[in-house]
Amino acid sequence: MKHLLQKAWLTRGALACLLWPLSQLYGLVVRLRRALYRRGTLRSERFPVPVVVVGNVIAGGAGKTPLVIALVRHLQAQHVAVGVVSRGYGRSGTGCVEVSAGSPLAQTGDEPALIQRMTGVPVFVADRRTDALRALLAVHPGTAVVICDDGLQHYALQRDIEIAAFDDRGTGNGWLLPAGPLREPWPERKHQGLDLVLHTGSKPAFDGFTSRRHLADDAWSSSGSQLALAGLRGRPVTALAGIANPQAFFGMLSDLGLTLETAIALPDHHAFTEADLAGLQGRTVLCTEKDAVKLFAMPAAAGLNVLAVPLVFSPEPAFFDAFDALLAPRLSPLPSTHGHQIA
Known part of the structure; x- marks a missing residue:
């Protein structure tokens, strides 16, 4: 068994080395794309409400959907009208759809359906999150805050607050896709507009807020x-x-x-x-x-x-305090003209 484990480790290491050039190329593309948005070569859109993006820097689930639900409930407790937009990963339908209890999952995706069922807030999905947000505000003009489920890398949507979720994998081997799990360079991304980091596992790999999760x-x-x-x-x-x-x-x-x-x-x-x-x-x-x-x-x-x-997901109180401090100056009946675009 020991020899088999060593062989498996060597195989994974060799594969990662073979993929290293592709990882470097991917990193160049990521940086170029971000630069094009920052310079205005690629168009990004700002909306007249604060936009909070919750997403992952690491590929695979790291707890962002439970975090979205926790943030929605936190805002509901403060009587803030909140809506959610998503791309609806995995759905087979196209176009922009408002998620309801009777919506076919093929048109909405599983995570948007779960968010809507757990919170009851307006949830819209579209291939482009900007289209989803535009439709949400048209149907629900009283919405005061919009949370984007995933979308840290969707720079076409300007945002006021960025939150990244990490699990116990941390940043893995520290390499970008496909040699590693990172979607964007780290810690470089940490200093490019990211406001809050929440660790959803039990063993945080670096600084950030923590959360508890257990089954009901x-x-x-x-x-x-x-x-x-x-x-x-x-x-x-x-x-x-x-x-x-x-x-x-x-x-x-x-x-x-x-x-x-x-x-x-x-x-x-x-x-x-x-x-x-x-x-x-x-x-x-x-x-x-x-x-x-x-x-x-x-x-x-x-x-x-x-x-x-059910999963009981409880970010530490200090996380919500930090979130409230970031959001408070942005809650205004006037159009939002502040916050970072693409740092």
């Missing part, structure tokens, strides 16, 4: 009924996750004392089919809320015991 005590079914997870202890359960880091979900279930008979890890934004549900009859299946948005809409899931386990 109760799971819920497609009918809305709840079941205490403590009542499942000692019984074999099946765990299913189509997210960026399925092992994190499985680990949190195990930490609750649950016995995972089977753990089914699927790709992020997985498009479930009836074949995925074959063989699950008679089992208790625990999934994430993101997966439940899709599973509960499937007729084939109606006869299964599928339960969604």
